[in-house]
Structures are given as structure tokens and as C-alpha cells.
Amino acid sequence: MSQKGTINVAVENIFPLIKKFLYSDHEIFLRELVSNATDATLKLQHLARIGEASVELGDQQIEIKIDKEGKKLHIIDQGLGMTEDEVQKYINEVAFSGAEEFLEKYKDTAKDSGIIGHFGLGFYSAFMVADQVEIITKSFKDEPAVHWTCDGSPNYTIEPAEKENFGTEIILHISDDETEFLEESRITELLNKYNKFMPVPIKFGTKTETLEKPEGAKEEDPAPTQEVDNIINNPDPAWTKQPAELEDQDYKNFYRELYPMQFEEPLFNIHLNVDYPFNLTGILYFPKMTQDLNVQKDRIQLYQNQVYVTDNVEGIVPEFLTMLRGVIDSPDIPLNVSRSYLQADGAVKKISSYITRKVADKLKSLFNEDRKAFEEKWNDIKIVIEYGMLSEEKFFDKADKFALYPTVDGTYHLWDELLEKIKPAQTDKDGKTVILYASNKEEQHSYTTAAKKKGYEVLLLDSPIISHLMQKLETSKENISFVRVDADHVDNLIKKEEEQISKLSDEEKETLQKTITETIADTSYTVQVEAMSSDAAPFMITQPEFM
Ligand code: ADP
Ligand code: MG
Numbered sequence: 001m002s003q004k005g006t007i008n009v010a011v012e013n014i015f016p017l018i019k020k021f022l023y024s025d026h027e028i029f030l031r032e033l034v035s036n037a038t039d040a041t042l043k044l045q046h047l048a049r050i051g052e053a054s055v056e057l058g059d060q061q062i063e064i065k066i067d068k069e070g071k072k073l074h075i076i077d078q079g080l081g082m083t084e085d086e087v088q089k090y091i092n093e094v095a096f097s098g099a100e101e102f103l104e105k106y107k108d109t110a111k112d113s114g115i116i117g118h119f120g121l122g123f124y125s126a127f128m129v130a131d132q133v134e135i136i137t138k139s140f141k142d143e144p145a146v147h148w149t150c151d152g153s154p155n156y157t158i159e160p161a162e163k164e165n166f167g168t169e170i171i172l173h174i175s176d177d178e179t180e181f182l183e184e185s186r187i188t189e190l191l192n193k194y195n196k197f198m199p200v201p202i203k204f205g206t207k208t209e210t211l212e213k214p215e216g217a218k219e220e221d222p223a224p225t226q227e228v229d230n231i232i233n234n235p236d237p238a239w240t241k242q243p244a245e246l247e248d249q250d251y252k253n254f255y256r257e258l259y260p261m262q263f264e265e266p267l268f269n270i271h272l273n274v275d276y277p278f279n280l281t282g283i284l285y286f287p288k289m290t291q292d293l294n295v296q297k298d299r300i301q302l303y304q305n306q307v308y309v310t311d312n313v314e315g316i317v318p319e320f321l322t323m324l325r326g327v328i329d330s331p332d333i334p335l336n337v338s339r340s341y342l343q344a345d346g347a348v349k350k351i352s353s354y355i356t357r358k359v360a361d362k363l364k365s366l367f368n369e370d371r372k373a374f375e376e377k378w379n380d381i382k383i384v385i386e387y388g389m390l391s392e393e394k395f396f397d398k399a400d401k402f403a404l405y406p407t408v409d410g411t412y413h414l415w416d417e418l419l420e421k422i423k424p425a426q427t428d429k430d431g432k433t434v435i436l437y438a439s440n441k442e443e444q445h446s447y448t449t450a451a452k453k454k455g456y457e458v459l460l461l462d463s464p465i466i467s468h469l470m471q472k473l474e475t476s477k478e479n480i481s482f483v484r485v486d487a488d489h490v491d492n493l494i495k496k497e498e499e500q501i502s503k504l505s506d507e508e509k510e511t512l513q514k515t516i517t518e519t520i521a522d523t524s525y526t527v528q529v530e531a532m533s534s535d536a537a538p539f540m541i542t543q544p545e546f547m
Helices: 014-021 028-049 084-106 122-128 176-182 184-194 248-258 319-323 339-344 346-369 371-391 393-399 415-426 445-453 466-476 506-520
Strands: 003-006 062-067 072-077 130-138 145-150 155-161 167-174 202-210 225-231 268-274 280-286 301-304 307-310 325-329 433-438 458-460 480-484 526-529 539-542
Touching: 028 062, 028 072, 028 122, 028 167, 028 184, 028 307, 062 184, 084 130, 084 145, 084 155, 122 130, 167 176, 176 184, 184 202, 184 307, 248 268, 248 280, 248 325, 268 325, 268 346, 280 346, 280 371, 319 346, 319 371, 339 346, 346 371, 346 393, 371 393, 371 466, 415 433, 433 445, 445 458, 466 480, 506 526, 506 539
Parallel strands: 062 202, 301 325, 433 458, 433 480
Antiparallel strands: 003 155, 062 072, 072 167, 130 145, 130 167, 145 155, 202 225, 268 280, 280 325, 301 307, 526 539
């Protein structure tokens, strides 16, 4: 018998509101429906495992089908299904009140760009793209199948249906202005974006597989082929496994799976795995840092229970680590809140500091395990580490165990090693240890040579943010001062050990000085003739450090 009813909802017609508020994010309907299908499948598996469902499960999968002519999209699962009562309860009551509550709660802020664009509106997000939605469902409990139809008004019909096997089929009658969701390429794109690592196999069409040629086949015989299900996802991605189960190559393969267009190998990875006081798994990769890091593309991806949420992890991962790549998966990150709320949230703060600590620990152990290899990677990772030292106090404190200070000659010192080495010769009369550095090896070559001749160590500090880090080190560490090797006052710090023997007469010097000064024609430069020891350059032009 067919029944009609009115969905119990305070807002007279909720669908225009759904469309309006979620306008920019229509595509998430598919993520929501596939999530529901996955939940239904996993629930049934669980019930079977604990003996509450006696059904033959087989290889359960989810299928997505496009019916272009009928303008329909089907999402079919072999999950636990729903009885008529359950449709009444979960679809007609709960889901609607959930949607209503959502709109009540966010009606003022929903359009703020600060809000993460995914609300988990669930089943009803189907109405963002469909004028009519049907559910054909049969519970694993031996009850008749049910057919529910709703045309986008609060009115629905519910009637008995013919369905042989348990599970649910959702049929979306795609509306005329959403026909992109009837295109195979668009659906493939969405499945790849949101569902690539979901835990139940998802079938979308078939593909042709080439088989081995049979024994004795001729050269010109075509290899046989067969049609197989096109499964779009990997239900067991690397981050869901234990680190002990994975080899180095598995991590590299997963990187390729995540970023098919990245041809460069990652430098190393960090496997995150914690279940108390919050739940978080993931794998982070240190890519080779080039100056033109493409920060838009290939960023860290955030998942919740293997469902893709976003690749904007700002506020969740400390900023200096947003340059990394990889995946984090945590059901404990609140998503339907603004960024500023997120940053103040206790759980999120804990997650962020856990990630920072794990990264610091990993760097320390890489350094300890193979110092030589770590030194070789330094140039490619220093920006992240220096940025971390600048911006995260806890990271700064830990960094003494792995942050390196390279010399112009390619020796790498830890902070303590550096001080120990230079203290005897480079501590001035006020007790300050002077750290000499070059910011450009070639340009400051003659100064460096002169300083080294006097037995001083010269660092090569050339990353874009190093000047800020030096300031921080000067205020955090005691009695040290960084001085650029060509700074105006280096001469005062460097004790002159050799008397300079001039090769030029006073007159010659004066002429040379004048000629050069005139040639440069810029009064911000200082010209000194024979400023340095005899075998260095005959004159020196200094430029103030900060112009
Ligand atoms: P949520 O998934 O957050 O519970 P939804 O609005 O997505 O909210 O779904 C509401 C409810 O409808 C689900 O909790 C579930 O009980 C039921 N449901 C939705 N889709 C299916 C499905 N494919 N199979 C079985 N039950 C479903
Ligand atoms: Mg849902």
C-alpha cells in the first residue's frame, strides 16, 4: 500500500535553502552518498561479525552508474539496508531535523568564506543536484523492500518495492542545471578526489584488461582482453597500516598514488599514528624544497575515516609544515566551524603540537642514524626547519639536536659544536662570541678568504629567512652575535695579525680610490683601497647590509 506523508520540518521548504547555502559546494553530494553507502556496508560487516546478522556477505562493493538518457545517477550498495520503519526514522525525521538544525545554526555564518566548505549535510545534500530522489532499500532483516520518493518539497511517498538482495539504491534525477553530474569524466574526477581511499571497493563502469597471450600464439595475434570492474579506489591505503608492515618502497609507492603527477621522490616520510588522547593517523612527506615550491598544488590532504575532506589544512597543521605533503586522517577535527574557532579548539591544538613533536623527533632520529645522509639533505629541508624554528617555540627548543650550521667549506655543525669550535678564537673582549657568516659564497669570497686566513670559521647562511632566524638566535642564546663577513665593522672584530705592507704609494691609492668612487657613482657604497691582506683584492667596495 502506498503512503503519503509530509516530512516533519519547521522550515516550510528546506530545499531552496540547502541550494542557497551550499551553492559553491554542490559536488559534495556524491561524497555524502558514497559515505552513507560505505557506512551501511561496514555496519553490516560488523553485525555479521558479532553474530547479529546471518547473511552471506561475499565481496561487497558500491556501484555508481550513470543513466544519461534517463538523466539519472545511481548509487548502489550491498549494505544493511533499511526497513520501512527505519526509512521513516532515519530519512523522514532524523536527517531532516539534522538539516534544519544545521541551517538554524549556520544561517548567519554559512556564507562566510572563513568556514570550511564541507558541512556533512548528509543524505539531503542530494537535493543540491536532483529535483527528485528515490530510495529503493531492503533490510538484511527479512522484511519487504521499500521505495521512497521525494520531489524536493516536504512531501514524500513510501510504498512497497521489488528488490531481491539486501542493500540500498539511491536514484538521483539530476536537475537541468546540474547535468555536469551526468558526465563520466566529472564523476570520475569526483570519485578520485573524495573517494580514492575509502574502505569499500567502488565500481564505476568497466575497463578492458589485456591478458597474457596463450601458449603458442603467433606474433601477429592480438593479445586477448577481458572486461573487468573498474574499481576506482584503494581500500587499504598505506596510512591505515602499521609502520612495521611497510617498507621504504611502500611509502614511495603511496606518494606516487597520492600525487600521480609528482616525478620527484620525497626525501623522507613521517608515519603518524596515535589513538590517545585523540585519534590521528597519516603519513607526511618532506619533498625536495625548491625556491618555486608549488604551494597551490599537491598539498597535505585531510581525511576523516578515509573520506577526503580538504587540502587546506591551515589551522590544523602548524604553518611551517604546510609545505610538506601527505595525508592526515582524524575523526577528531571539527569541520563545520570557522578557522578562528579551529585555531582555538583544544583538540586541534593538541593535534598540531603532536605533529610538530613527531616531525622534530623524526628529524632528530634521521640525524642520529646517518649524519652524512642528513647533511646531504640539509639544503633541501632547511627552509622548513628554519621556518619552524622561527615560528614554533617547541620546535626551536628541539632543533639544537638536528639544525645544522654549514661553513663555507661544507662542514656542518650543530649549534653546540659550532660554539665549541669558535669560542676560543672568536670571543671578543666583552665575552660575546662572534659568528661570522657569508650570505653569498661567490660575492663575499675575498672577505671569506681573509677571515679564514686569520683562523676564523665562516658559515654559509643563505636561505631566504635566515636573517630572521639569526635575530631570534641572538635573543634566545646567550652572548652571541652574528656578523656578516663583509660588514663594515668586521675589521674591528678581526684582530689584525699581519702588518699590511702596501704595494701602492699614497698617491696611487688616492687616485685609485677616486676613480672607483666616481665610476660607481653611488654614495651608499664605501671604497677602501688595500683594505685586506696583500694577496686578496687590491680594493674593496662595501655595501651596507640593510639598504
Ligand atoms: P549521517 O550519515 O550523518 O547519519 P545522513 O543524512 O547522511 O546522516 O543519513 C541519515 C541516515 O540515513 C543514516 O544515519 C542512515 O541510518 C540512513 N541511511 C542513509 N543512507 C543509507 C544507506 N545507503 N543505507 C542504509 N542506511 C542509510
Ligand atoms: Mg551520511
